[in-house]
Amino acid sequence: MGKGGMSQGEKEDGEEVNMAAWLLGVNTLKIQPFELPSLGPYDVLVRMKAVGICGSDVHYLKTLRCADFVVKEPMVIGHECAGVIEKVGSEVKTLVPGDRVALEPGISCWRCDHCKGGRYNLCPEMKFFATPPVHGSLANQVVHPADLCFKLPDNVSLEEGAMCEPLSVGLHACRRANIGPETNVLIMGAGPIGLVTMLGARAFGAPRIVIVDVDDYRLSVAKELGADNIVKVSTNLQDIAEEVEKIQKAMGTGIDVSFDCAGFNKTMSTALSATRAGGKVCLVGMGHLEMTVPLTPAAARYLIYSFLFHFFLIVLGYSVI
Secondary structure, three states: OOHHHOOOOEOOOOOEOOEEEEEEEOOEEEEEEOOOOOOOOOEEEEEEEEEEOOHHHHHHHHHOEEOOEEOOOOEEOOOEEEEEEEEEOOOOOOOOOOOEEEEOOEEOOOOOHHHHOOOHHHOOOOEEOOEOOEOOOOEOEEEEEHHHEEEOOOOOOHHHHHOHHHHHHHHHHHHHOOOOOOOOEEEEOOOHHHHHHHHHHHHOOOOOEEEEEOOHHHHHHHHHOOOOEEEEOOOOHHHHHHHHHHHHHHHOOOOOEEEEOOOOHHHHHHHHHHOOOOOEEEEEOOOOOOOOOOHHHHHHOOOEEEEEOOOOHHHOOOOOO
């Protein structure tokens, strides 16, 4: 209890104090009050019900940075989220209190050339939950633009709603790689992003999917979710040639597209070596800050190499749910 017999989450007038998980330093999280901005005419107040823990959150927790994004002052973490609308702004017409929503975590400017061209994820003015210096959503409540809150169908749980953001990353990867019924897919890494990319590839019609990891449990989950074949590998760079042979044998035909969903020197080198001439290799998400990979041999085989980082809910359109 706080002073005067009040609970720590209650103000003197009985109003609730909004609490959030603050990152204060390396491996240091603390639940503290989080003051929200006032509700604008086009905003909504959302009661958070489910927030995923992303790899970027873990990077910030352990090192206070993710790639070039550095935490320089206390920050609320979390960006994969869903909740229930509690209040709506005066001009909000599409949502009402009680609606269950998934939140698009990135607020772009909608004015720059990237936004107007449909690639709003490249907006130079992007404000993304839990990306320094923007606070995240691991809180009791957040205020967010109404047009970036997507109503969930009745058959989709709030936990599944929170997974829409990572799912959108996998779907965007598949769209960028033009996955279809004629595309055989290799996925390096059976973590959450690897698994949603696998599900996306299957939904796009990929006839054969092989997924690779160092962990038996992750591979077993991938198999349960529909991978056609799994290959366990080591972390040893000297094993690449032998493992490429195993992967190609597991596929049984040419590998048209490889997704590196782990981001290590070895996983990217393996993907580049395993993919057929003229195929595509995509790095999905954030890997190591610097990577050394055999690009010259890949260029000689006319491989197409692309990068994917942070894509958001608008890519879903909810047609997949």
